[in-house]
Amino acid sequence: MADHAHSTPAPRQEGRGSRAGRPDPADLRQLADSPVSLRRIARLFAPHRATLGIVVALIVLSSAVGLAQPFLVRHVIDDALPRQDVRLLLLLVGAMLGVAVATAVIGVVQTWLSTAVGQRVMHRLRSDLFAHLQRQSLGFFTRTRGGEVQSRLVNDIGSMQGVVTQTATSIAANLTVVVGTAVAMVALSWRLALISLVVLPPAVLLTHQVARMRHQVTGERQRRLADLHVQIEEGLSVSGVLLTKTLGASPRLTAKFEETSADLVGLEIRSRLAGRWRMATMNVVFAAVPAAIYLAAGFPATSGGMTIGTLVAFIALQGNLFRPLMGLLNVGVDLTASMALFSRIFEFSDLPVEIAEPDSPTRLDRASARGDVRFEAVGFAYDADRPVLVDIDLHVPAGTTLALVGETGSGKSTLASLVPRLHDVTSGGVSIDGVDVRQLASADLSDLVGVVTQETYLMHASVRDNLRHARPDATYAEIEQACRDARIHDLISSLPDGYDTLVGSRGHRFSGGEQQRLAIARTLLRDPAVLVLDEATSALDNETERSILATFDDLARSRTTITIAHRLSTVRNADQIAVLGEGRVVELGTHEELLLLGGRYADLVRGGLGADPAPAMSAA
Known part of the structure; x- marks a missing residue:
């Protein structure tokens, strides 16, 4: 299947086996x-x-x-x-x-x-x-x-x-x-044709066998050459050299490389000789078959009174038959x-x-959507015998904020991904305004739910085109307002080309925090009813994060927000905080309520929630 491992082959000098006479x-x-x-x-x-x-x-x-x-x-x-x-x-x-x-x-x-x-x-x-x-x-x-x-x-x-x-x-x-x-x-000349039918097939088969022999040698040579390429790539890259020096493996790698190189010497010689034998065989065939026809044309018994022109024409035809x-x-x-x-x-x-469109989708447009989100007895597993989420029941009323916290692998990101239907639940259901997300058309669901993740992806295009990827019909004023809300407008305006600036491959023209703000602006441009923030401010400095959070607080009044974060500043003002452990909701309440409870959340806060970075609170 598609996920099988494949090694990188060396360039093939033969066609896909067409010259070898044997299927690859x-x-x-x-x-x-x-x-x-x-x-x-x-x-x-x-x-x-x-x-x-x-x-x-x-x-x-x-x-x-x-x-x-x-x-x-x-x-x-x-x-x-x-x-x-x-x-x-x-x-x-x-x-x-x-x-x-x-x-x-x-x-x-x-x-x-x-x-x-x-x-x-x-x-x-x-x-x-x-x-x-x-x-x-x-x-x-x-x-x-x-x-x-x-x-x-x-x-x-x-x-x-x-x-x-x-x-x-x-x-x-x-x-x-x-x-x-x-x-x-x-x-x-039926007589010479009969002679050709006797002489030509063995000659063709002989050439065919020589080609097959060369293919076998060349195949082995290509495999060893691929091994050599891998050894060079692994042994002479920056990471490879660093590993080799720290492990003292240089002599062993050098000996292995020398062995592979020595094998290639013999294989190269055999390959060249095989190729030469092939050409020699073909040359002999090209010379032997006409010679046999000339010889036959010289005997009265086989020539049948053939003219010179007929002989030349016959040789020309026979020459076109071999290939x-x-x-x-x-x-x-x-x-x-x-x-x-x-x-x-x-x-x-x-x-x-795996995630199919519903046969009869339920209509739920952005204008009428409130953004009331429910997780009802939600279960999810990537593998049948390893559940990631178990019996999750959560209600996020429209216009409120839910923060998901927990240790690495607790299922936070997986749970949030079920709302935009990046995965389908294994059991239970996720609904928006009472409609199961599986009953919504993907286009409607993407209008309702906006997602900003820690890993930002920007296309090799202008800033404006990257933003319009979210809403192709967005006006200049709407684009600028989204960037103001994401605290990135002033930076873009200061660039020589402004919004026409090319972001470069994967956004390399901008820092990680700037890329994240562009991603936030891109999502805000769509004005979703439900906003999923998966460590969306992780690459921002504290001052910019406070500014963005203030924007989110303003925006949250008109939309539902589900936040995953490893900073206390991001989650403390949430209407609800759900603490996940081993795929279950182990605690639920506000920041103050959970601190008074003195349970898992309090332990996380004492253990580093709000520190930068906070390994205990990394994304699941």
């Missing part, structure tokens, strides 16, 4: 894990049946037209040149040029049509997969490497273009050329590679949507 083991494993049917692939191309039919017809036509060249050469040698017939010579030479132009034009049209089909299918697959992945739960993305998702969307779907323009068309072209050439050879035959021998490899490609794509597109 990785492709075979992929198909064994996730089989895919040809019928399903065919359905993707069904809307383009007519265009694909034209492409196949053009391939056949191009191959048939190309076969005319040897026959034209025969007439030039046997008729036009011996008789000094200039008019016939001009006609034949013109026909040869016409054949070249026709095959070139047909090839351009065929490439245009096949590429257009591939791009349209690729576009549909890419867009559908992107939309499907957008519907996946947060849990999917925590289990799956980001590079794996990008690889399926970009690399695998991008490589699918080759299935249409290379794999499918090359199979059709090779098959047409082999059949057409064989028929033409028989038409020219298509090699290509057809690799049909199984190409099909396996293509099927594995589709299998990888379908593996993601078939993932069940």
Whole structure:
């Protein structure tokens, strides 16, 4: 599945096994894990049946037209040149040029049509997969490497273009050329054709075996080269060098690197020799088969009165037969590679949507929403045998503030994430204004609930565009007011480009606290009825935090706020404080009430709640 570990492969010098004559083991494993049917692939191309039919017809036509060249050469040698017939010579030479132009034009049209089909299918697959992945739960993305998702969307779907323009068309072209050439050879001389049928297959198979041997050596070489890359990356990075020096592991790593490098010496020599043997075998084949035909043409029993022109034409045809035959021998490899490609794509597109849209969503718009939040007998578990939340009952009346505190792993962030439905409860329910969040459309829920987390994500765009990501129709005045509320307007205005300043990749132009204030402004711009703050002020200095908290206090009068924080200043004024322990609410009350109780909350305050940093109160 998507969360399996994958090592980073070294660059491959061979194609996806197409030259090796043997399917890539990785492709075979992929198909064994996730089989895919040809019928399903065919359905993707069904809307383009007519265009694909034209492409196949053009391939056949191009191959048939190309076969005319040897026959034209025969007439030039046997008729036009011996008789000094200039008019016939001009006609034949013109026909040869016409054949070249026709095959070139047909090839351009065929490439245009096949590429257009591939791009349209690729576009549909890419867009559908992107939309499907957008519907996946947060849990999917925590289990799956980001590079794996990008690889399926970009690399695998991008490589699918080759299935249409290379794999499918090359199979059709090779098959047409082999059949057409064989028929033409028989038409020219059935005797020499019979000799070719005897000599050519063993020669092709010999070359095929040499290619397979080279593939095995090259595969081992690539694996060892990948090991070398890993050793360099791990041993010569800053962190790697620091670890090596502190552990005194430098001699051991050096010896291991030398061993791998020494292995590469032998493998490189074998790889070069295997490649040379392959080229030598092909050269021998290219020389031996025509030599056998020349020899046969010299004996009356096998020549059948053949003319020089017929012999030259036959040799030309035979020379065009070798590569298509090699290509057809690799049909199984190409099909396996293509099927594995589709299998990888379908593996993601078939993932069940854990948090699905309701069939008949209940309407609850922002204008009429009050923001009354209830947790009723809420239970949640990432794994069935390890519950994170157990039987949580909380009521957050509209316009009030709930603070969640507790030790690391107590379930604070998980509980808060259930309100915007980043996860679905395992049992019980979470409701807003009496409506279960599972009955709300995701668009309506995102309008109702705003989330600011400790980890701020800013896109590589202007400040204004980053803010408008929350509300594309926001006016300049609304954007500026949100930034004033987040205490970031003055800083933005002081920049040379103001709100048009490019924040840079992941917001690197701004400090952590400034990024957090931009994230707060982005959320405030949406004016949600429920505001979830997951350590939203953790990167702010004390003065800025006090200023932001004053803003939150003003805003809280018109909205419900659920806060997770590790600072006493953030939680002490909350209407309710829920203390979580081992996934349960162990205490509930105001700051003063819980201090008088002298229980878990009082222990947390004495143990460092409000200190900066406070490890006991880090996010769950």
